[in-house]
Amino acid sequence: MWPKPLLHTLESMIQARNLTKFYGRTRAIDDLSFTVEPGRVTGFLGPNGSGKSTAMRCILGLDTPTSGTATVLGQDYRDLRFPLHTVGALLDASDVLGSRTAAYHLAFLAASNGIPRSRVDEVLERVGLADVAGMRVKGFSLGMRQRLGVAAALLGDPAVLILDEPVNGLDTEGIRWIRQTLRAMADEGRTVLLSSHMMSETELVADHLLVISRGTIVADEPTVDFVARNAEPRVRVRGAELNRLAALLGDHLEIRGDTGTVRGVTSREVWRLAATHDIALDELTPVTASVEEVFTRLVSGRHTFQDSATLQESA
């Protein structure tokens, strides 16, 4: 078990206020404002290049925003005296000197943040790397590096965790492990922000979603609400007389072979229509859009940010 259960505290959170970052003429993030609450996993979801890493780097003081502010527990990250005690972050798992052993890498981080050496063994155990503690990192697979990155993030027993695409390179067992770890962290009252470009994967762990597209937040709501709000109900119909149904439904019905997809009309309405006009149907099934579809539809055509939305810095 984790040694120090945290109390839910209003301070255990991340706040971004009107955060904007230009790289030259490219606007990576645009006027982002959001709060990441404690006690839940927040998924920071967006296609590649939508600005997730930039926002995280601004929160972690690795980049200076062009305008706006980002705070962790009410403070600028750079003002934190022992940052690892407050924020555990995993941005780039390959960012470790290969010549170091896993244990040495963590011991070095611990020493620089006033964390006792005994904690290194605890986190290595927790992430499943205890057996390879003395191995040089250059021999690690990407999945092992991800685990080491998570170990480093957990080292200071922080109230806030920020992880950029942590499942990259993990196998199925590793993905399940990271989900369970993040869930446990949130249940202990910590603030967990996790970025991903995959809705299906994020949906399984995130209680709340911040969806980013082309540098702006397009949704900030509980995951279930996001899916319910965006899932467009459809009805699958099958039969030899779909042409007759098409004459009644017009653009609402798309036919491929003997199967049709009805959009914008409930299954009950389709059934009534078919019954009234005596149209035989072999199948009539309501279909809910998958979460991946929902997400893709929301951000589709919007992720070529650099092409379509590069602005003059002065604009």
Ligand SMILES: Nc1ncnc2c1ncn2[C@@H]1O[C@H](COP(=O)(O)OP(=O)(O)OP(=O)(O)O)[C@@H](O)[C@H]1O
């Ligand atoms: N150091 C940089 N210099 C120039 N442009 C950058 C830099 N970092 C990011 N960008 C640009 O800013 C935009 C947002 O990139 P960012 O890496 O934040 O997106 P992302 O959502 O994290 O994507 P990915 O998942 O691919 O990392 C992109 O257009 C990217 O090319």
